[in-house]
Amino acid sequence: MADRITWYDILGISPGAASDTVLRAYSDKARALERTQIAGVPSDVSQAATRGRLALDAAWLILGNPAERGQYDEQIGVARKGTGLVRSGPTLSRRRAALAVVARGRPDPLEALGALADWLAPGRKPPRRSRFLTVPDVRGLFFGPCQDVLAKAGFRISTVLLTEQPMPVEGLVVDLSPAPGKTVRRFSTVTVQVWHPPRPRPRRR
Numbered sequence: 001m002a003d004r005i006t007w008y009d010i011l012g013i014s015p016g017a018a019s020d021t022v023l024r025a026y027s028d029k030a031r032a033l034e035r036t037q038i039a040g041v042p043s044d045v046s047q048a049a050t051r052g053r054l055a056l057d058a059a060w061l062i063l064g065n066p067a068e069r070g071q072y073d074e075q076i077g078v079a080r081k082g083t084g085l086v087r088s089g090p091t092l093s094r095r096r097a098a099l100a101v102v103a104r105g106r107p108d109p110l111e112a113l114g115a116l117a118d119w120l121a122p123g124r125k126p127p128r129r130s131r132f133l134t135v136p137d138v139r140g141l142f143f144g145p146c147q148d149v150l151a152k153a154g155f156r157i158s159t160v161l162l163t164e165q166p167m168p169v170e171g172l173v174v175d176l177s178p179a180p181g182k183t184v185r186r187f188s189t190v191t192v193q194v195w196h197p198p199r200p201r202p203r204r205r
Helices: 007-011 019-032 043-063 066-075 094-098 114-120 143-153
Strands: 078-081 084-087 132-134 156-161 172-177 183-185 189-195
Touching: 007 019, 007 043, 007 143, 019 043, 043 066, 043 172, 143 156, 143 172, 143 189
Parallel strands: 156 189
Antiparallel strands: 078 084, 132 183, 172 189
């Protein structure tokens, strides 16, 4: 799966992570997007946070459920034997794999995440490599998976930090330039605007 990202990448963990590690990764990232953290932020940050929560919840929907996680591991070519991980071929059809994140009538998070579906859905081919690339819409991703998507697609990355005194947590991608959907040459530089929750101001005595 070196040519795409997975729900593990969204949470910043490895496929072999223990269940409590999955929960901790999800909780830590979700905490950074709580309403108290984004109260009063500009609308673009609020929209990115909404997308970010959707991505995190979709990852937790799969990885927080042992049965669905096991099925997903098979879909992405990783299966568990004992305490280790081994490679395995995909076992589900492309249609079923693309809809694997849907459970019991819930909306499809991949559809809501738009262009990221090609990077996240097992069974789908990653974007074809050519001299020209379409800038993917990575708004709402944390910086780590955003970096994975852009680098694997063939972009160079420049970063602009939006928060003067950020908390020591992974930043959220708010916007990028060139704009999502624009066609540019391979190895063009994409400038990513990254927001962090600000450090709490010390209380005055």
